[in-house]
Amino acid sequence: MDENRVQEAQSEASDEAMIEIVDMHKWFGEFHVLQGINLTVHKKERIVICGPSGSGKSTLIRCINRLEEHQRGRIIVDGIELLNNLKNIEKVRMEVGMVFQHFNLFPHLTIIDNLALGPIWVRKVPKKEAEETAMYYLDKVHIAEQAHKFPGQLSGGQQQRVAIARSLCMSPKVMLFDEPTSALDPEMIKEVLDVMIELAVEGMTMIVVTHEMGFAKSVAHRVLFMDFGQIVESNTPGDFFDHPQHERTKLFLSQILN
Amino acid sequence: MENVLQQQQPEKIKPPVTHIGLVGWAKANLFNGWFNSVLTVVTLLLLYKTVPPLIRWAFINAVWKSAGTGCREATGACWSVISANYRFIFFGFYPYDQQWRPLVAMLLLFGLLFYSRNRHHWNKYLGYGWIAGLFVMGFLMKGGFLGLTSVESTKWGGLPLTLLLSVFGLTAAYPLGVLLALGRQSEMRGIKVLCIVYIELIRGVPLISLLFMGSIIFPLFLPEGVTINKILRAQIAIILFTAAYIAEVVRGGLQGVPRGQYEAAESLGLNIYLTMRLIVLPQALKIVIPPTVSILISAFKDTSLVVIIALFDLLKTTQTVLSNPKWLGFSREAYIFIALLYFLGCFSMANYSRKLEKELATDN
């Protein structure tokens, strides 16, 4: 991986807050999934979240763009608080890009239409301009020649890169990734991680749920460990991997690194 | 490097030839095993017993033009029941010298339908074309100005009536059904309950009873002096009935669209209306093309039920011809003819749906 390039960019994170989460709780029925999350993500900061299955990682990042609704506490994204206000929610969603484990491309639209859809209908960009933007980002994820195919005709790695480009077309200020490589065959993981690294180099604010520890070490400013709906540990990658503080973190790391 | 690769490429191997010619094909498909052999022989025997007599009856010994007595003496089919009465069968009681008008209207309709087959022609001008076309058709049928004599709708009948009921019935029922399906999925309780009640009520009664209600009970509730055209009432009954069935099929399609599609759309900032219109419905409606077309086909055939409220659709005009003593007893020929017409309609719908499915397929 281009560790050097990323290291150069490492110092970029600023002091300004991009996302603020204060004492946030969420329940699924009786089940207390998120139990008091406090997290501040600065502009241009890159955060990796890991933790065992069912610990609430997906739920946490899905709360940030209101795919899930939190029940207590506050979430503020780029100065906009997530309340039960449709206008606010739509504004936040325009600022926040999301990449899913299973890509979720729109199978009935060509790749370029997948990308142009958001800008045309949400940002009201003229069609021609939206398509130019789409081609620009497709080129960025090295897949411009596939523009007129349908998602079903692409490999998993290609689909995930298209999904990333689709989010980028909305010019988001934050990108959320929910296990973007865990549905991919091993030989395709690298091509997706490379695209994410390029994004990091350009200074995108990123929150990435992943178990790709190599990526975490080289790209993240901070690594969070979640368990039972809480952020158990938060540290720089160096300290996180070499000197984990909590027993649960140690146990998790020993399991995942073997 | 390239040369080496090319040299190493193995010779192209053709798939093994398993059966050669007709005999080989028959051996592989008709006589593989004793059971299939017996089945083949029995089928051949049955075909031999039925097909030649049928051909003799329908073509060789058939009478095509002669009226009355010539027909009675023939041993074959009497197709002259059609050729002598086709104008009544097609146009019913529409004034004889004006029947070019429904004919032109139908040709216009067929032309529009044919042109609309191609999905690349679907744009707003085609929409205008349809609206203009409908006005022209209505004017042709009804007349009353521009020198065309007025023809009351009570005189409309035959094929134009059948087409009117089915083409309008189906095109109006489809969007209504989609709306009902969306309503049933809605998170607004009032709308949801309303849609469920509607769908279940309508599905709980036969079309015949809806037609009766429309033609007999409904007028009782209208204030005196207000009448609603009988054709319109039948039309509405057909639309309401078909929509309920389409709604349930579309609901199945909506459930077939994965949760992730909604989430991807929402995370792009699309509101629920755009999500439905751009992402969910196109996929859901595509999934349910086959069952939807089944419903449309059966609705097309069901329009013939309007005979029970004394509308003279294609089936009724045919039956009227058959009740004429001169043509008594030739119902076989007449019904075969009508069946052919219905088959043409149904078959083209089925064909078109297959074509559409193929065009819309996006994987591989």
Ligand SMILES: Nc1ncnc2c1ncn2[C@@H]1O[C@H](COP(=O)(O)OP(=O)(O)OP(=O)(O)O)[C@@H](O)[C@H]1O
């Ligand atoms: N819609 C839902 N309704 C009820 N329970 C849910 C729902 N979504 C998630 N859960 C539960 O909440 C818990 C946390 O789920 P979440 O998906 O956030 O875990 P995760 O940390 O992302 O796990 P994984 O690594 O398996 O993706 C799990 O126990 C899950 O079963």
Ligand SMILES: [Mg+2]
């Ligand atoms: Mg998850």
